[in-house]
Amino acid sequence: MVEFQVNSPTRECLVDITHQIQNAVTTACPPEFSGLVHVYVPHTTAAVTVNEGADPDVARDIIFALARMVPRDAGYRHGEGNADAHVKAALLGADLSVPVVDGHLKLGMWQSIFFADFDGPRRRRVWVEFIGALPSGMRA
């Protein structure tokens, strides 16, 4: 497992971590590695997601739409003032697996991997694990 840190600049933001994930694969795996990279967020008010990285407005729209769906104040019970952040983290999810082929992330043309913070700004952590595909020799 590889761990790296993310500094989220604002309370609610999507931070592109594609480059850090590729770095983790390059550092930890042999060049011929193919399989999955598992990305895990060990926090309860943050998440990981894949979406368009080319136009930064898409990330802002995701934050905006989630804020519309899950208002910051809506009669929640949790006393820390961040109940909305827990709900948003549940909606996007704490883990994600992305294909790797010959040591390179295999993403769609417009896809980036984002760390999503809903209760920043903070120093956050991301855990990365590497899972081999069924070897070709074992295939039908």
Added chain:
Amino acid sequence: MVEFQVNSPTRECLVDITHQIQNAVTTACPPEFSGLVHVYVPHTTAAVTVNEGADPDVARDIIFALARMVPRDAGYRHGEGNADAHVKAALLGADLSVPVVDGHLKLGMWQSIFFADFDGPRRRRVWVEFIGALPSGMRA
């Protein structure tokens, strides 16, 4: 990795791809393969999800409920008119892993695997990878 294509018939729809996923497993893996099949959508306005396949009204209700939660026009910044589709894709997620036992998908009785398009109709792609379970011989 196996790739196949999906033709989504309308802008927003769930297309049952259970059969194509099973075909990918049958074609690429030995009959005794057990582990996970990883299903990945390399698009930013589409997703993959598991839900009821028996009554097609369930798929329609999911599309309907998402449209209610994420209106098509709500003051988004992204200029392509499909910001709602990016948000819905983030909510359902781009990847999923389903158990495989002895070469067969192991789904719940009512479960099907769906490709979810929110910005069709289009020809889309799905990437499938195969991950072996910890061999029994290595178990405690």
Added chain:
Amino acid sequence: MVEFQVNSPTRECLVDITHQIQNAVTTACPPEFSGLVHVYVPHTTAAVTVNEGADPDVARDIIFALARMVPRDAGYRHGEGNADAHVKAALLGADLSVPVVDGHLKLGMWQSIFFADFDGPRRRRVWVEFIGALPSGMRA
């Protein structure tokens, strides 16, 4: 694969299953096992999620916020009166993978794994599979 059961006490609830997942790892894997544990819910009106376990109000707020986003009655087509539960299950997702290091779940400090029921009370099932990480010896 290991299967265990969960009794959900009410229609909509989050049940902490961290202990059962750890038990599955301890029972099925050698003490030095490192990789991922895959948690799968074979139902279409239930899900699995990771969030704060320390304050039970967080789980209640997640249920509350989902009920606000996806009303029980909103003109759905599905005739069984549980269309909202299918939608909520799609939002949280049927599967999740969590890191394991040396036989122990590696969760964030405040994280628990929850079975989420949206159409209980019922006896439900959870499927657990074990996926080895790329062995250190194969690493760069």
